[in-house]
Each structure stands twice: as C-alpha cells, then as structure tokens.
Amino acid sequence: MKNRKSVIRLSRYKNELHRFKTQGAVRIVSNDLAYAVGVTASQVRKDFSLFGISGNRRGGYKIDELIAWLNKILRKDEVQKVIIVGAGNIGSALMQYSGFAKEGIQIIAGFDIDPLKCRRVGAVSIYPLEKLNAFVRDNGIGIGILAVPENAAQPVLDIMVGAGIKGVLNFAPIRLRAPEECVINSVNLVPELENVIYFSNAVREKSE
Amino acid sequence: MKNRKSVIRLSRYKNELHRFKTQGAVRIVSNDLAYAVGVTASQVRKDFSLFGISGNRRGGYKIDELIAWLNKILRKDEVQKVIIVGAGNIGSALMQYSGFAKEGIQIIAGFDIDPLKCRRVGAVSIYPLEKLNAFVRDNGIGIGILAVPENAAQPVLDIMVGAGIKGVLNFAPIRLRAPEECVINSVNLVPELENVIYFSNAVREKSE
DNA sequence: ACATTATTGTGAATTTTGGAACAAAAAAGT
DNA sequence: ACTTTTTTGTTCCAAAATTCACAATAATGT
Ligand SMILES: NC(=O)c1ccc[n+]([C@@H]2O[C@H](COP(=O)([O-])OP(=O)(O)OC[C@H]3O[C@@H](n4cnc5c(N)ncnc54)[C@H](O)[C@@H]3O)[C@@H](O)[C@H]2O)c1
Ligand SMILES: NC(=O)c1ccc[n+]([C@@H]2O[C@H](COP(=O)([O-])OP(=O)(O)OC[C@H]3O[C@@H](n4cnc5c(N)ncnc54)[C@H](O)[C@@H]3O)[C@@H](O)[C@H]2O)c1
Numbered sequence: 412m413k414n415r416k417s418v419i420r421l422s423r424y425k426n427e428l429h430r431f432k433t434q435g436a437v438r439i440v441s442n443d444l445a446y447a448v449g450v451t452a453s454q455v456r457k458d459f460s461l462f463g464i465s466g467n468r469r470g471g472y473k474i475d476e477l478i479a480w481l482n483k484i485l486r487k488d489e490v491q492k493v494i495i496v497g498a499g500n501i502g503s504a505l506m507q508y509s510g511f512a513k514e515g516i517q518i519i520a521g522f523d524i525d526p527l528k529c530r531r532v533g534a535v536s537i538y539p540l541e542k543l544n545a546f547v548r549d550n551g552i553g554i555g556i557l558a559v560p561e562n563a564a565q566p567v568l569d570i571m572v573g574a575g576i577k578g579v580l581n582f583a584p585i586r587l588r589a590p591e592e593c594v595i596n597s598v599n600l601v602p603e604l605e606n607v608i609y610f611s612n613a614v615r616e617k618s619e
Numbered sequence: 620m621k622n623r624k625s626v627i628r629l630s631r632y633k634n635e636l637h638r639f640k641t642q643g644a645v646r647i648v649s650n651d652l653a654y655a656v657g658v659t660a661s662q663v664r665k666d667f668s669l670f671g672i673s674g675n676r677r678g679g680y681k682i683d684e685l686i687a688w689l690n691k692i693l694r695k696d697e698v699q700k701v702i703i704v705g706a707g708n709i710g711s712a713l714m715q716y717s718g719f720a721k722e723g724i725q726i727i728a729g730f731d732i733d734p735l736k737c738r739r740v741g742a743v744s745i746y747p748l749e750k751l752n753a754f755v756r757d758n759g760i761g762i763g764i765l766a767v768p769e770n771a772a773q774p775v776l777d778i779m780v781g782a783g784i785k786g787v788l789n790f791a792p793i794r795l796r797a798p799e800e801c802v803i804n805s806v807n808l809v810p811e812l813e814n815v816i817y818f819s820n821a822v823r824e825k826s827e
Numbered sequence: 828a829c830a831t832t833a834t835t836g837t838g839a840a841t842t843t844t845g846g847a848a849c850a851a852a853a854a855a856g857t
Numbered sequence: 858a859c860t861t862t863t864t865t866g867t868t869c870c871a872a873a874a875t876t877c878a879c880a881a882t883a884a885t886g887t
Contacts, residue, residue, distance in 0.1 A: 416844080418817050422810035426792060440864065449794050452864095453846055460866060468852045468865040485813050486820060493812070504712040505808075510792060514809050516816075554816055578819030580812050584634060584718060586657050592826065594818045596811055600713075601722050602630035603804055604701070604788050605693050608724075608762055609626050610802045611786030612694060618800065624874080648834065660834095661876055668836060676835040677883045 417458050418485075423448045424455070425481040432474050440471035491516045492552055494576075496567055497559035498523040498537045501582055505556060507533040518556075520546060524563075540570070547574035557581040568595075625666050626693075631656045632663070633689040640682050648679035699724045700760055702784075704775055705767035706731040706745045709790055713764060714743040726764075728754060732771075748778070755782035765789040776803075 427447040431439055441452040441459075448455070459466070464480045466472035482488065493511070495502050498521045505511075506518055521537035523529060529537045538546065546552070555576045559567050564583035571579065572593050581587055581597040589595055635655040639647055649660040649667075656663070667673070667680075672688045674680035690696065701719070703710050706729045713719075714726055729745035731737060737745045746754065754760070763784045767775050772791035779787065780801050789795055789805040797803055 413821070414843085415814060415818075418814050419807075419810045422813045423807070426809075427794075442864085447794065451846060453848090453867095454844095456864095456866065457845085466865060467854085469854045469863050471864065484817070486816055491816055500712040500715045504708040507708045508808070510809050511812070514813070516809070516812060553819060554812070556812075577823060578815040580808075580815050586635075586655065592822055594815055594822060596815050598806065598808070598811060599627075599631070600716075600788075600806070601634075601718050601724070602627045603806060604719070604724060604762070604764075605630045605722070606623060606626050607786040607788050607802055607804050608694055608699055609692070610623070611761060613621070614800055614802060615785060620873095622873080650834085659876065661837095661878095662874095664834095664836065665875080674835060675883065676881070677833050677885085679834065 413461060417461060420448070420450065420454070420458055421462065421481055421484060424458070425478060425485065428474055428478050428481070432478070436474055438471050439474055439477070441466075444472075487515045489515075491554060492519040492550065493517065493554045493556060494519060494543070494547065494552055495521045495535070495556040495558060496523070496540070496543065496571065497557065497563075498528040498532060499558065499560075502556070502558035503532045505558065506535040519550065519552065522546075524559075540567075543570060544574040547571070547576060551575075553577045555579050557583060557587075559583065561585050621669060625669060628656070628658065628662070628666055629670065629689055629692060632666070633686060633693065636682055636686050636689070640686070644682055646679050647682055647685070649674075652680075695723045697723075699762060700727040700758065701725065701762045701764060702727060702751070702755065702760055703729045703743070703764040703766060704731075704748070704751065704779065705765065705771075706736040706740060707766065707768075710764070710766035711740045713766065715741040727758065727760065730754075732767075748775075751778060752782040755779070755784060760784065762786045763788075765791060765795075767791065769793050 424444060427444060428439070441455040445452040445455045462484055464477065493516055495505055495518055502521060506521055511518060518535050521532065521535050522540050522543045523537055524540045526539065529539055531537065553576060555571050557564060557568060557579050561583045564581065564585055565587055568579065568587050568589060572589050577592065578594045581595055584599050584601060587595055632652060635652060649663040653660040653663045670692055672685065701724055703713055703726055710729065714729055719726060726743050729740065729743050730748050730751045731745050732748045734747065737747055739745070761784060763779050765772060765776060765787050769791045772789065772793055773795055776787065776795050776797060780797050785800065786802045789803055792807050792809060795803055
C-alpha cells in the first residue's frame with residue numbers, strides 16, 4: 412500500500428511543487444503536477460489519497476497546503492541528522508552536496524578508518540571510526556550513509572546497526588544483511604549505467 | 620518483457636557470480652544465486668529464461684557460461700566509452716571511481732563550462748563544454764553521465780543529444796525531456812534518502 | 828540398467844502496480 | 858437559484874511483475 416515507489420513519488424512531487432511555488436503559482440491541478448513529474452494524473456491523485464491528502468474538486472490543490480502535508484509525511488518538521496561513513500570520493504562529494512541541506516537533511520558528521528581522512532570536508536567534520544558508536548548514541552542519530560569499499564561494507568554496517576542506526580543509504584555494490592528493524596536502500600551505479608547502455612543499444616537496434 | 624528491472628537484475632547476478640567465481644565455485648544453482656542477490660529462485664530462472672540463458676536440469680548453471688552470457692547481453696564484448704559532463708563534486712567522484720573500469724566502462728573524457736575545472740582528475744582529462752560536440756562525433760560516443768547543476772541540466776542535455784549521445788545517466792534532480800531515441804535514467808539521492816527516513820520511522824512506529 | 832534425486836524451465840495463478848472512467852462536489856457563470 | 862464547467866476521489870479494469878507448482882530431464886547412486 413504505502414510502498415517504496417509511492418513514497419519516492421511524494422518526494423518528487425514536493426520537489427516540483429517548490430518549483431511551481433517559486434514561479435508564483437498558488438494552486439495546482441493533478442494534471443499539471445503529473446506532467447511536471449512525468450506520471451499520470453490519476454497516479455498523482457491516487458498517491459495523495461493514499462496518504463490522506465485531499466484537494467478541492469475544482470481548483471485543485473493549494474500548493475502551500477500540499478507542501479505542508481508532504482513535509483509532514485516526509486518528516487520535514489525536524490531537521491534530519493545523518494552521518495556519512497567513508498570519506499573517500501563519493502562520501503566527500505555527498506558531504507559537499509547542498510541538495511541535502513535544502514531539504515532539511517543535515518550531514519552532521521563523517522567517519523573514516525584512515526586518520527588522514529579525519530579532517531574537515533566543507534562544513535562536515537570527519538572522525539575516526541571508533542568514535543562512531545558514542546557519537547550516534549549521544550546524538551540520537553538514526554540515519555547513515557554508507558560509502559566505504561565493498562569489503563568493508565558489511566562489518567561497518569554491523570557497527571552502525573550496533574550503535575543504533577535504523578536506516579542506511581548504501582553505495583557499496585553488495586547485498587548487505589541487517590536486522591529487519593534497520594531499513595537499507597542501495598544505490599548501485601554500475602547496474603544503472605549498464606541499464607542505460609543496454610537500452611540505448613536496444614533502441615538503436617529496433618530502429619535499424 | 621525485457622524491462623528495466625530484469626536488466627538491472629542481470630547486472631547484479633553478474634556481480635555476485637564474479638564473487639562466487641573468485642571463491643572457487645564452478646557451478647551454481649538458482650537458489651544460491653537468488654539468496655546472494657536477494658530475490659527468489661524462480662525470479663532468477665525466469666530472468667535467465669527471458670534472455671535465453673539455459674542451465675542444466677541438475678547441477679544448475681556453469682558460472683563461466685553464465686558470465687559469458689551476461690557479458691554478451693550487457694555488451695561487455697567491447698569497452699564502453701562514456702563521457703561525464705560537469706566536473707564538480709559528484710562528477711569528479713565518478714571520474715575516480717574504479718568500479719566502472721572493472722566492468723569495462725571507460726570514462727574517456729569530462730566536460731565543464733568552468734575553465735578552472737578543465738584540468739585532469741585521476742586518469743580523466745576535462746575539456747571545455749564547446750569541445751563536446753566534436754569529441755562525441757569524432758569518437759562515436761553514445762553514452763554520457765550528466766552531473767551539472769539543476770538549472771543547466773536541460774540545456775546541457777540538449778547539447779549532448781545534439782552531438783549524438785543516445786543514453787544518459789542523470790544526477791540532476793529534475794525531469795529531463797529528450798527525443799525518445801535517447802534513453803535517460805536518473806539517480807535522485809534526496810528522494811532515496813527521504814525514502815530511508817520515511818521507512819525507518821514507519822518501522823519504528825509499527826513496533827511501538 | 829534402473830531407480831532416485833536434484834534442479835531447471837515454464838505455464839498458470841497471484842499479487843502488485845498503474846490507468847481509465849465516471850459520479851460527486853465545488854466553483855463559476857448567468 | 859440553477860446550469861455549466863472543472864476537477865477531484867474512487868471504483869473498476871488492464872497490464873506488468875512475481876511467485877507457485879510441477880512436469881521434464883539430467884546427473885547420481887545402486
Ligand atoms: N566513487 C564513486 O563515484 C562511487 C560510485 C558508486 C559507488 N561507489 C561505492 O562507494 C564506496 C566508496 O567508494 P569511493 O570511490 O568513495 O572509495 P574511496 O576509496 O575513495 O573511499 C572509501 C573510504 O572509506 C574509508 N574506509 C575504508 N575502510 C573503512 C572502514 N572499515 N571504516 C570506515 N572507513 C573506511 C577509506 O579510508 C576511504 O576514505 C565503494 O563501495 C564504491 O564501490 C563509489
Ligand atoms: N554532490 C553530490 O553528492 C550530488 C548528489 C546527488 C545529485 N547531485 C546533483 O549533481 C549535479 C552536480 O552536483 P555537484 O554537487 O557536483 O555540483 P558542483 O557545483 O560541485 O558541480 C557542478 C559542475 O558543473 C559545472 N557546470 C555548470 N554549468 C555547466 C554547464 N552549462 N555545462 C557544463 N558544466 C557546467 C560547474 O562548473 C561545476 O564544475 C547537481 O544537479 C546536483 O543536484 C549531486
């Protein structure tokens with residue numbers, strides 16, 4: 412019912428709504444939002460209805476109200492504090508990504524096993540891995556980003572889970588195991604790119 | 620039929636098969652591969668059957684044969700040359716990512732509008748954006764990674780498509796429009812992270 | 828040789844997801 | 858006041874994806 416895909420779409424709606432708002436719009440109809448996001452209008456309405464969001468049967472939805480609803484559902488009422496483990500290429504890029512702060516996601520600290528990496532990247536301080544447990548407990552952190560090499564990923568995840576992390580966004584290209592009270596989403600770039608390669612060739616061949 | 624998801628799974632299978640192989644395995648049954656990847660055994664068999672891969676009704680699949688098949692389907696017979704447009708945080712991280720080369724994906728050049736960025740990152744040289752068109756044509760490049768700021772994404776994509784790019788992996792959090800002969804996959808990290816946040820809270824609340 | 832066992836390959840059943848359609852409601856016009 | 862128009866909310870339908878289940882069959886054991 413409230414599945415991964417519908418929640419991802421909510422994020423996208425929110426994103427586009429901000430855009431509409433900065434362009435001065437006050438109300439929006441499902442059709443226009445659907446077009447902007449690239450789904451059908453029924454999909455938009457069904458998603459909203461699923462999460463108990465309702466509009467007005469003429470004049471559509473008030474953008475401010477919609478954003479408020481989405482913010483509530485997506486926990487934007489409070490700043491979400493997130494740690495990043497692994498301050499290498501991808502970890503550092505994420506630490507400097509302004510898109511998180513814009514959405515109320517604060518990268519509060521980084522952790523790495525390499526003392527040379529325990530410096531400062533952008534606004535984020537990086538600490539030795541041994542400090543992770545205490546830091547997570549003391550600050551009540553629930554969410555972490557995992558950006559360590561493949562072979563370190565599972566043991567590092569175990570440390571994170573042991574410290575109390577309940578949600579992880581993982582970049583290592585490996586299947587991780589965690590107790591079911593910990594949610595794990597993985598971003599796998601090689602398969603994504605291979606997918607693009609596959610379908611771009613498939614399209615070309617079809618048209619030949 | 621041959622949909623996005625099944626192709627992504629093929630990449631994952633290939634990944635895990637390499638792992639099994641380095642551990643000395645010669646054959647594998649659908650069950651074990653399924654467990655490693657995190658899907659059901661029927662899913663594995665259906666995927667293989669969909670792409671015309673067959674095993675042996677006792678003794679499963681020969682790992683080498685499987686890998687050869689997957690490599691063929693995923694175009695690993697030749698090195699895939701890919702460009703990256705936008706050499707900022709994420710673009711540079713990708714240029715230094717060894718995971719691509721390992722899978723036969725070569726980042727052959729970068730492009731950026733900022734002259735200061737037109738240096739060398741790892742093994743990748745970065746050129747001014749104006750050189751993109753000629754470079755793509757001369758080298759017959761078909762695939763590109765788009766890592767420029769949101770507001771530059773659509774115009775830059777248009778340039779890429781104009782130059783002959785047929786497949787794009789996009790990191791800008793915006794819906795892009797391209798002619799249908801150009802395949803676009805987007806990676807949206809904010810929604811991914813918001814998804815983790817949503818479900819980690821949902822799990823916690825359910826158990827309360 | 829024959830029986831047994833393991834495991835695929837696939838058609839059918841089921842579940843999930845998305846889309847079309849339309850009655851109900853609210854606004855706008857007259 | 859009431860008619861028309863617009864747009865939602867929801868039900869019903871279709872398509873897509875996944876899983877089940879089992880006959881077909883290849884290896885192994887006796
Ligand atoms: N770079 C990319 O663009 C990219 C893209 C997709 C996926 N990934 C994946 O992300 C992960 C990191 O990639 P990267 O390119 O940033 O690698 P990297 O080598 O640049 O960075 C890895 C960092 O993790 C640290 N580390 C190693 N072991 C650790 C441990 N046990 N505890 C804490 N820190 C540890 C290292 O010191 C290093 O700083 C890899 O799994 C990679 O496959 C990277
Ligand atoms: N940094 C991250 O971790 C991250 C994560 C997810 C998504 N993204 C997205 O990726 C994109 C890039 O993010 P970033 O953090 O690397 O930003 P960045 O500002 O570090 O890099 C952007 C680069 O693009 C270049 N650029 C700007 N306009 C250009 C143009 N017209 N043509 C060519 N190059 C141009 C800039 O010179 C800069 O080098 C953004 O859309 C961002 O939302 C970034």
